[in-house]
Each structure stands twice: as C-alpha cells, then as structure tokens.
Amino acid sequence: MAFRDSGSPQMSRRGLLRSGALLGAGAALGGASFTRAAFAQDPARWAHVARLARQYVDARKLASVVATLGWWQMAPDTVAFGSLTLGQDAPATIDSLFRIYSMTKPITGMATMMLIDEGKLGLDQPLAEVLPKFADMKVQKTYDGSITDLEPSARPITIRHLLTHTAGLGYSVVQKGPIAAAYIAAGLVPGQVSKLPLPAAFGRGTSVRSLEAFADGLAKMPLVAQPGTRWVYSVSLDLLGRVIEVVSGLPFDTFLKERIFDPAGMGSTFFQVPASDLARLTTNYGVLGGTLLPIDPARQSVYADPPAFPFGGAGLVSSARDYDRFLRMLAGYGAIDGKRVMSEAAVRLGTSDLLPAGADTRGTFADGSGFGAGGRVGRGEQAGIYGWAGAAGTVGFVDMKRGLRATLMTQYMPAEVYPLTQEFSRAVLADVAAMAGQQAAA
Template sequence: MAYREFDTPNLSRRALLRGGAWLTAGAALAGVPMGRMAFAREAGAEWQSVGAMVQKYVSERKVANMIATLGWGDKDPLYIARGTLALGGQVKADADSLYRIYSMTKPITGMAAMMLVEDGKLGLDQPIAELLPAYSRMQVQKTYDGSITDLVPAERPITVRHLLTHTAGLGYNIVQKGPISAAYTGQGLVPGQVSRIPIPGLGRSVAVAGLDVFADRLAKMPLVLQPGSKWSYSVGLDLMGRVIEVASGMKFDEFLRTQIFEPTGMTSTWFTVPESEVGRFTTNYGIMNGTPLPMDPARASIYLDKPPFPFGGAGLVSTARDYDRFLKMLLGYGMIDGKRVMGEEAVRLGTSNLLPETATTAGTWIEGQGFGAGGRVSNDAYGWGGAAGTVAFVSHKAGLRANLMTQYMPSEAYPIHEGFPKAVMADLAAMQGAKS
C-alpha cells in the first residue's frame, strides 16, 4: 500500500488525536422523564435506532466493526455487535475485542485522582508544586500560541482541579500552533501514539522515556494560558499520572491496575496489548475521501510495543465489556457486584462540574457545559470520547450506562460521537411511545 495517500490536512496529528466531540448525551438524557426510564428498564430496551446505526456503518463498510453496549443500573449489559476485527477478515468483533480508546483514558485517570482526594492524599485545590516543585514558578505566554520567550509570571498556582478540568493553562502539541507546538514536539512532550507506519502529516515524534522526565520537561515549557482562566484541551491528565505516582507512592500504571482495573474486574485494559491477545485486537483505519485504509494493523500495531511512559490522557486499549464495567462502577457510586472500589462521595464529586469559578468555556468544545474529573458534564451525564471513534457516558439520573466501540480516524470523519447519544434518545422516545 502507498501510505503517501495519507498526506492530507484531514489526517493531521491535530485531527487524529483530538477526541473530545462527545456532545449531546447529557442535555438529551436530562430531558427524559423518569417514568420513561423506569418503563425502559422494565420493558427491556430493544434499542432499534442504535442497532440500525451499528448495522448501517458496518454494512456500508465505513468501519470494519462497531459494538454498542447499553446497561441499566447494575443489570448485565446488552451488546449490539456487527463486523469483523478487520475489513475482509473472518474473526467477528464482540464484547471482548480490543480497541484503542485514546481519550476515554482520561476519565479513568480522573477517577484515579479522585480516589486519592478521597483518601486525603490529594486536595482538589492543592497546588501541584507541593508534589512537583518544578511547577512552583510557571511562566505564561503573553500571546496565546505566540512567542515562547515573551512571557509573564503565572498569576496563580496550578492545582489538582486545574489538571482534571483542562484549566491549568498547559498546552497540547495536537492543539497548539506555532513555536509552542514545535517546542512540545521537540522536547518529546507527545503523550500519544498512532502507528509504526511513517504516515506523512502525522510526524514521527518520539515521546520522552519516563513519566517523571515528561513532567520535568513539561515544567520548563511556558503555559499557553493563565491557570484557572479558560478551558483548553491539554496534557493535564497525562501530568496527573505523575501527580498520582508521587501522591500514592506507586507507579501510575500499577495504581490503575491494582486500584481500579483488578477491583472492577477489568481484565482486558492495558497500555500494551500482550502478544497472547493480538488475536482479538482490532485494526485502526484512516478515512480518506470516505474510504477506510489501514493505518495501524493489529498484528503490526504500535500498541504491541511498550509506550515511552503510560499516557494517562490517551494511552489505553480496552474492550466494550471492560469499559462497561468501569461505567457500571461509576453508576453504582463506586460499588460493583457488591464490592466497593471507590467511595460514593468521590464518584459524586468526580462526575460533577469541577470547573473553577474563574474559568470560562466561551468559544470551546464544552461551551455552556461543565467538566468533571477528566470528562464532560452535561446536566447529569458524565463521559468523553476517543480519537478513534469510541464514546461513552453514564447518567445517574437515568440509571443508564452506554459505550460505543469502533476504530477509525479522525473521529470527525463520521458523526458518531454525537450520533450515538442521539440514537439512544430516539430509542428511549420510542419506548415511551409504546407505553402510552
């Protein structure tokens, strides 16, 4: 295959890795009467609109596979699965197929931090310089994305809350432009990966080795905004991984494994896909002029390599079954299958709006909405999407959890992030109509 075909602005690193288009679930779910939710649970949701959406994308070969997972309360979920692990392949995708969830890693990192807040090892408004002294005298660009030498002192310290809500003023090489983006890339501050294939337009930047080195180098970069002033998608959740290490005394990936994955029963969520599990790993596709072309084949995936450090913002591979268990634990306010993983207050706080009062969201992806511990908060619903088309949310008011897995980039190529919640709402409306 001639991979030069990917040399297009539509497949830039900025477009490929941005995974925040989770848009409509919260507002829509908040408007659903509780009676409708109760009826849907009693009747057993048929989810015809969701099923039609899944069938359409797969039958039209826009994606190789798609799996929707929907669950009420603590009940077992329903899986709607279509397609194969790769286009033209024979192995069918199912609840245990492996997907690159990219930014859906962020809510997991956010909840890990909330566990430490609950334990008194972190404070929401604690300056991170108390744990990472290199962040005690931060400088800020006078002009956003302008000069990296024309700077002013930070007006307030970066806090744990700021990292969780993308209000620390930190940059992102996939968001920023100009000198600051080049500086991030040059210093290896690139906490994400796409492919072993040298795809033009994506670059071949290598991240620094070690979460501690990442944090130290990031501290030397100027901030792009004053801390606490504005929501701006950033490497905040990646830096939070290092804060978690220092606060807990454990390696970040070990903390996730022992404190979240194992207690929750998430047996197939990793930063590196084990060789023994490659047989259930999906292929990731780049969408070129409406056609999916393999950009990270499962058996030659970059996710078979150990990453330079565990990317808390975009590094995990998981399954529909595993991510449902994470959402089920949140829906149970920290309880799952009779076992407590997190405290109730930690979940309530983490899924609520944590944006600082000083921060504006005007002109951003989340304008008019809130942000919790690594995920958007829209009325009662909490969730986020991933750069390869995945999306998930949980609504305590509705008693509903939902996730959708597929693999393509950029996520904006298809309207799936907003289409999935809309399909869920259409089915709920149909259930209510059947009742009346």
C-alpha cells in the same frame, strides 16, 4: 487525547456531546416511570443503534461497530456488527479490543479522585507541593504566540486545574506556532498511533521515555494561559499520571491495575496488549479519500510493544465490556458486583462540575457545560451526565441520575470524517424514547 480529538473550534473530533444530543438523555428520560421489567436484557430494543451500526459496516465505512448499553447495575445489552479487520472472518464482539485514546482520561480522573478522597491529595492543592519544578511557571502573553514574551503565573496550578483542563498547559496537536514546535522538540507527545510513517494529521513526534521526564519537560515550558482562567484541552491528565505515582508510591499503570482494573473486573484494559490477547485487537484505520487504509494493523500494532510511558490521557486499549464495567461502577457510585472500588463521595465529586469559578469556556468544547474529573458533565436538566470520547471514534457516557450508560467502540481516524458520535447519541435517545413510550402505553 493527543492526535487532535480536541473540542476547540478549529478541531472537531470531539463531536460526542457537542450537538447536545448526548447530554439530552435526561430530557428523553425525564418523567418516565420505568418498571424493572422494562429494562430486562433485550438487544432488540436498541433498534436505532443497531440500524446505525449496520449502515456503517454494510457500507464499508467501518470495519466494525460494537456498542454496550445498560441501566443501573444490570448487565449490558450488546449491539455488534463487522469484523476485527476488513476482509477477515473474525467477528467484533463485546470482548474485542479497541484503542480508546481519550476515554482514558475519565479513568485517570477517577484515580485522582480516589487519592483526594483518601486525603493524599487536595482538590485545590498546588501542583508544586507534589512536583516542585512547577513552582515558578511563566505564561505566554499571547496565546500561541511567542515563547519568550512571557509573564509570571498569577496563581499556582492546582489539582482541580489539571482535572478540568484549566491549568494553562498545552497540547502539541491543539496549539499552533512555536509552542507546538517546542512541545514536539522536547518529546512532550503523550500518545501513539502507529509504527508506520503517517501524515501529521494522525499524530507526530517521539515521546520522552518516562512520566518523570515528561513532567520535568512540561515544567520547563511556558503555559498557554493563566491557570484557572481558560479551558484549554491539554496534556493535564497525562501529567496527573505522574502526580498519582508520586503520591501513591506506585507506578501509574500499577496503580490503575491494582486500584481500578482488578477490583472492577476490567481484565481487558491495557497500556500494552499482551501477546496472548492480540487476536482480539481490532485494526485501526485511516479514512483517506473515502477509503479505509490500515494505519495500525492488529498483529503489527504499536500497542503490542511497551509505550514510552503510560499515557494517562490517551494510552489505553479496552473492550466494550470493560468500559461498560467502568461506567457501571460509576453508576453504582463506586461499587460493582458487591465490591467497592471507590467511595460514593469520590464518585459524586468526580462526576460533578469542578470547573474553577470564572474559567472561560467560550468557543470551546466545554462551552455551556461543566467539567468533572477528566470528562464533560451536563448542567440543568442534563445534570448527572458524565462522559468523554476518543480520537478513533469511541465514546462512553453514564447518566448518574437515571442509571443509563452507553459505550460505542469502533476504529477510524480522523474522527471528524464521520458524524458517528453525534449519530450514536441521537440513536440512543431515540431508543430510550421508544422504551418510555412503550412503558407509558403498558
């Protein structure tokens, strides 16, 4: 996500999984022998999650918190507190709309995996074979240093690199110095926050007006690291939007709608919220001095207007129900409600560790873990867990081995103001552990 939800050491908005709590789900479940009855719908069993959500809403730290939690292909339980907007009566529900920002990335990642599965792309195919302007890239000799002191790229950028943030591309809100300024000046800002003039912490710059222009502009920029050598949170998933439309012959947003959203029954996931659905849109808040200030009111939302282009790394608005359906489709290895959306092979590959051999993740959000198609994946006893979060406090993950899936929706920025994603992870695990204990005692 643009807007500083990076996992780099200097930016902590991506607290989801970093503490290890979320990726500890496997340990909490390991060895438990659950009967199907143990998973019958019952929101009351998510007592720790409900307590956490209520605490934040009752203290007016957040306007709303909505969580969906489910197992395998069963319908989700819902925990929901608060209203769409502070001071109004309309309650937040499983069908309310939230800006999911970087939770867009796994969706774009899985769209890429579909094309790889169909033989239209190769995982290790050079990007320049699809976008020739990336054939002769230059790299900063010093990370975030001069943009004129450059060296040739030692190897081509590949699709794998784009999926795993190891292409050497940058992010205007992660990089510093002249490279960040160059990105902003060139309009390489793939995201939006508000129509209001906001401090730089909430995002800055005006984007170019098409995916093609975005890709062409990136091709002129120096890379911040040699491809395949370093994990750098980046605009690579946004660039994959251009790859997808070139390879598929469809506009990127059309591809997502026709190939993922419609087949998976995700009718509330949009790059632009239709006027008929604005009544379901939450307000996004900035937390300033401990006070919630509306930075993107629903009725005047920037998401009511067409975006500069469909941002594959940060652009979607969705509901807790819809994102749970995306995770449920993954948990079904590509199928949901008897309908196949992706092949099992594509899901298995996309939720596996795709990091190139030798890529340096030390000191980054990916340190100690793997990385799949647009989302972090666990290793060891945490293997099978795939997930990512967004800059406005949202998070979603699925445990592919044990069938657990969880989504948290809320709206506040900057996300590091509260430790909510870590607390949500721990609350989910506490409830799962309680279920395991009850099952063992039965």
